[in-house]
Amino acid sequence: MMRLLRPLLICVAGSILLTTAAYADGTEITAQIKVKMLGADRSSRHHSNADVVLWLTPADPGESSVVPRDIGKTHYQLAQKNKQFIPHLLVIPTGGVVDFPNEDPFFHNVFSLFNGRRFDLGLYESGTTRSVHFDRSGVSYIFCNIHPEMSAIIITVPTRWFAVSSATGAVTIPDVAPGTYDLHVWAMGSSDASLAALGRRISVSGRTRELGTISVEASIPGPHKNKFGEDYDVSQPSSY
Structure with missing residues (x-):
C-alpha cells in the first residue's frame, strides 16, 4: 500500500514546493510618491512623502486575495502612549483584530464614528486593553474623546498586497503573483476624487514592475x- 501511495505523496509535495516557490519569486512592485501640499500648506512643516498607502486588488472578482501578508497573524496593535496613538497609521487586511492597549497613567476613550469601522470603546484605565474586529474594508479615523490632540488612521484593505x-x-x-x-x-488630506483618479489597472509579470x-x-x-459631534471643551483641563 505504501509503495502505491509513495508516487502520489511525492507528486503532492512537489506541487506544494512549486506553488511556494512561485509565490516567493513573485513580482516586486515599486513606485515613487511625490506629495504636493495645496494652498497655504505648501511650505508647511507637515509636508512629507511618507504614509501614502498603495494596495492591489485582483481585476478578476473571482480571484480572492483576502489573506494576511503574515500567515497566521490576525492581531495588530495601536497603542496609546504619551497622549499619542502609536503608530499613527496602521494598514491591515480585512478581518484583522486591532488591540488598543492604554499605556498611559490615565484614562482614554478611543472611538471612531465617522468613516470605516464605527466603534466606541468607552473609558478604560491604564494597563488595560480593548480590541476591535475590523471586518470590512475602509478607512477608519481614530480619536480619543478626552484628548483632542490624539488621532490615528486604520486602513483595512481586502488584499495581502x-x-x-x-x-x-x-x-x-x-x-x-502574476495577473x-x-x-x-x-493619502491623508487628499480628496476622494483625486485619489480615485490615481487608481489604474496594471498587469504584473516578471521580476519587477515599476x-x-x-x-x-x-x-x-x-x-x-x-x-458627540461637538467641539472639544479646551477651556477646562482634562481630569484624566
Whole structure:
C-alpha cells in the first residue's frame, strides 16, 4: 500500500514546493510618491512623502486575495502612549483584530464614528486593553474623546498586497503573483476624487514592475469633533 501511495505523496509535495516557490519569486512592485501640499500648506512643516498607502486588488472578482501578508497573524496593535496613538497609521487586511492597549497613567476613550469601522470603546484605565474586529474594508479615523490632540488612521484593505511609502516617497510591494490588478492609493488630506483618479489597472509579470512617480495632492485636515459631534471643551483641563 505504501509503495502505491509513495508516487502520489511525492507528486503532492512537489506541487506544494512549486506553488511556494512561485509565490516567493513573485513580482516586486515599486513606485515613487511625490506629495504636493495645496494652498497655504505648501511650505508647511507637515509636508512629507511618507504614509501614502498603495494596495492591489485582483481585476478578476473571482480571484480572492483576502489573506494576511503574515500567515497566521490576525492581531495588530495601536497603542496609546504619551497622549499619542502609536503608530499613527496602521494598514491591515480585512478581518484583522486591532488591540488598543492604554499605556498611559490615565484614562482614554478611543472611538471612531465617522468613516470605516464605527466603534466606541468607552473609558478604560491604564494597563488595560480593548480590541476591535475590523471586518470590512475602509478607512477608519481614530480619536480619543478626552484628548483632542490624539488621532490615528486604520486602513483595512481586502488584499495581502499593500505597502506604505517612506519619508523619501519610496514604496515597494513584494511577492505579487502574476495577473491583472487594480491599483488603489490613499493619502491623508487628499480628496476622494483625486485619489480615485490615481487608481489604474496594471498587469504584473516578471521580476519587477515599476509604476513610476505617483503625484498626490493633499492638504492638512482641520480639527475633528468629539464622539458627540461637538467641539472639544479646551477651556477646562482634562481630569484624566
